[in-house]
Every structure is written in structure tokens, then in C-alpha cells.
Amino acid sequence: MPFTDPMADGPTIQASSRRSIKSGHTMNKTFDLVANFRIDNKETPIVLMGYYNPIYNFGTEAFLDKAKLLGVDGLIIVDLPPEEDAELCDLAIMRNISFIRLATPTTDDQRLKKVLQKTSGFLYYVSIAGITGSKKPDLSIVKDAVLRIKAKTNIPIGVGFGIKSKNDIAKVSDFADAVIVGSVLVDLIATKNSKSDIKEQIIQKVEDFASVM
């Protein structure tokens, strides 16, 4: 779900948001994508990711009802920390939509309790203090952090931010339950002109990445 002001994202995702909004993308078009995908795929979980304002603007209840109806399974909303759970998280849980929380290098043990409390689906561990697609994480530090969190929860942990290569993916998948790759794929889309080319190349790339997990 694109937003004009993606404050936790690096240049790649900023540019993709701008392209998307400029070409007329809207919240309803995101819902159309979900509906189309669900026509012949009922199993693959769908997670919508973005910032809160477009949801707030749509109407939080209306947004959640429509998301549920069309088959959305989870939400990752970057600017809704546990302190703002009454806004959306509590209402999502009531509808059995997972609210996937982010934990970061600044999340200490005490705060982790709060972060884990209402997270569901999986926990998104942010590998660096920084924005998407920027600095490279030190994977040994990330491993320690993920193991520390694993001692406190049974929920699956996905690791993202700055994961760019097959090598990174192989290493991260050793200790995490999922690897989250965004900017590398979005960059690939940015360089292509024809739609069919993009689709094929993305599938290839994802298969290639997944082969080392």
C-alpha cells in the first residue's frame, strides 16, 4: 500500500511508492489485486504492508471489513507501535486478521514483552537500525538477537532490511523462519519496461533466492 511519505523506507521503496501513486494507484486498487489473486489461490497468505494514514483515511473499520472479506490474512503497519494498538491492532485481532509487529535492534527485553504481546502471524525482525534497502546488517549480531527473541516466543520470526544476496539469505535462513526481501526485487521492477518481462524475472529471482533456504 503506497504512501507519499514512507518515513522508514530508503530510496528504492520511496521511488516505487511515488511511481505507484503517480500512475493512479489507490487503496481500492490494492483490494482489486487481492480479489484477483484470491480467484484461483485460496491458500497463500496475503499480508498488506504500508503506513497508517491511507487506512485511517479509508476508515479503519471499513478497511478491516473489506480486507477480511477479500481474504487478507495479515497487516504490517510501520507507524503503529504497541502504544497505538487501539487504532487498528485491537480491531484487526477481533476480525482474526494477524497484526504483524516489528522488533528492532532498539527493542530491549522489557520492550520486547510489549511488542510480542499482541503480535500474531509472525514477528518481523528489522535487522538494522535504519531504513529499508540501506546498510548491510552484521548477521552475527542479527543471529544473537533472533535467538534471544526465540527464547521468549514460539511465533515464527522473519528477518528483513538490507538482505540483498543469496549468500545473506542462506545465512539468515539458518536461524530465522523466514527471510524478507524487498528493495532488491523492487529495484528489478524499476529497471524493466515490459510487464511480461518483469513477471518472469521476478519469479526467476525469487526461485533462485528460495533455492538456498
Added chain:
Amino acid sequence: MTSNINSYKSGPDQDGRFGIFGGRFVAETLMPLILDLEKAYDKAKNDSSFNDELLYLNKYYTGRPSPLYYAERLTGHLNGAKIYFKRDELNHTGSHKINNCLGQILLAKRMRKTRIIAETGAGQHGVAVATVAARFGIPCVIYMGAKDVERQKPNVFRMKLLGAKVIPVNSGNSTLKDAMNEALRDWVANVEDTFYIIGTVAGPHPYPEMVRNFQSVIGNETKEQILNQEGRLPDHLIACIGGGSNAMGLFYPFLDDINVKITGVEAGGLGLEGDKHCASLTAGRPGVLHGNRTYLLQDDDGQIKEGHSISAGLDYPGIGPEHSWLKDSGRVEYVSITDSEAINAFQLCTKIEGIIPALEPAHAIAHIMKISSKLSKEKIIIMNLCGRGDKDIFTVAEHLNMEI
């Protein structure tokens, strides 16, 4: 006072809310930082050594108190209410921004932060940050929209002279909103050592409260001065509003003086009919941006729109959350003034008072020009003259087709 339910001064609550506005809408990485900041600020504001140091700097470094000046010629010209200017443009660095920067850098020092970042639009806040950073010997980085870097060259040069690193921001529309995004991104990436000095009464809690309190020195002085000079409170307070820090600073101490009428003046740009304005309160609706819920300029899909104003300092699509609450509660009235009206006021004030105002408070003067003659001569209006206009001479010259 804080426990008085009928008070307009009781916000924010413990969640940083002013009614439905405000809050802490930030990425998880920043949450521990703003909670730390809140704790440090709560401790500092009740610490007499912190307050004494700020008082000392306000007096000897900034030159406070700023005078409350009776604008006799403007009053005579408009032939109506008695007009006073709170002369915050006489502060060191030429605007009210220094009041907040001194408070925040003292806090940064207490928190042992070794690097300062800030966003700036017109450059007034950037200059004030660069100034206090130089004064306290802390390195600083200022984010400024590439468009603003171009149209506010003198302030960019001042910041560089003061030792700041100015980073032009090319993302989005390359103005204040994008500079704020970029400063937040920097903060997320430099969590250990960096203090973010936000320049207005916006952002996640505790910024709106903290900046308001540092700026309240304006209203507190004004109250004492008008009682000394006129023996009574004013009938009307007027201030311009971008993010709203100079206005909050003047208004806050008067909020419970219910007979004092209060008006905030937004940038009407080319008029409210189209998109070329920055009147978030009069033409926007509530949304969430930069850590808080507040009135925003946005399209039907919740995407943030770019504002327009002849004054770079008012060119922001949002507004401090406390203003949003004061609007909805009806305590403060919000109006707008167009670019052309502001330019006329700029010229009038310069010619008959010998004071070149910044284009931001020129909006407030323009509103006085509209209402003053309808008021009786016994009435008293106080306006915050929050910045001087030296920085704006190029913009004004261009608008008037004059050569410098």
C-alpha cells in the same frame, strides 16, 4: 491547573493526546528513543538548574525579554483597535525559533547526545539550530528541501558559516515535509548518539508539548508586559501558523483567559479554491503524518498533498496537533490570508513602522488590516512579530517585479 477539566491548558494526556489529536505514530525503532526523551524532558522541566540555565541563556544570549511594542502609526493608519507587536524578531538569529532550540540543546546535553539533526523550511529553524550547536560545540546536520535550499540561499550560507552540514533533500517535492521525512530517516539510522531538534509543535509526543513549553516564554512575557503597559489583558491575540510554534507560544498562557479572543492565521497561498495553499486547518481534514494525528492536506485516498505559500516557513501540509484540538474545541479561530495580502501587509508595515517583517508574520499583519477598523479604539490587539524579513527580500522583489 493540569487537573482542571475545564482548562484549555491540560493537554496532552499521558498518551500524548490532545483529544483525538497527537499521539506516537512512529516506527518501532524510534519508540524507545521518544520514550527516553519524554522521561528526560519530564525530569528536566521540574529541575531548577535546567530552568535557570535556560533563563540565563534566554536573557544574555537571545536578548529576552523581547519588547512589547505599541505600533502607533499602524494603529493610526488603520484607525481602529490599538495594535501591539511582540517583537520576537529582535531575538538573536532573528526569529522565535531560538527559544525552542536552546531548550532542546540543553536537553540533548543532559542526555549526553553528541550529534544534532534538524529539518528546516525557510531556514529560520535551521539557522537557530546551527547557532546553538555552534554555541555548545556539538556537530549538526540540517535537512532542507532542495527547492528551499535554492530559494533561501542566505540562510543556507549562514548555516554553513555556523559549521552545520546542510543536506539538500531531493525526495518527494523537495520542501519542508520531505526534509522532515529525511531527518526521521537519519534518526532511525543513528539511534545511539543523535538528538533530533524538531522546530515546531508537531511530531510524536513529547515534541508538541515540549516545543510549546519552550515557546511559551513569548506568551508569559506578553502577559506581564501588557499588564504593566495597559493595566489589563488584551482583547485579541493574533499569530501566523505554519506548524504553529510561534502561535502556540503566544496563545498558550492565555488559553484560560476566556475573554481574550485568539486567532491563528494560515497561509492561503493563491486562495483556498485550488490546491495552491497551506491552510491545513481551514481546508484539510484529520490524518496521521510525522508521528501525530492532526489536520492535513490530503487527497481522497489519504495521500499527502504539497502545500504552497509565498512564505517557505508556512509551506507545510500539516499543523501542530494542539492547534487541531483548539480548532475543534472552538477556543481558537483559524483564518487564512493569501500571498498577495501578505505582500501588501509586508510593504505597509515596512513603510509606516520601519520594521521589515518576515513574510510569515506578514500574514498576521494582513489579518489585522482586515479586522482592526471594525473594532473600537479602546480594544487591544497583540500580534506576534515572530521573525524579521531580511531573508525574504528576494522573494518580495520577485513578486513585485523589482530588481535588487
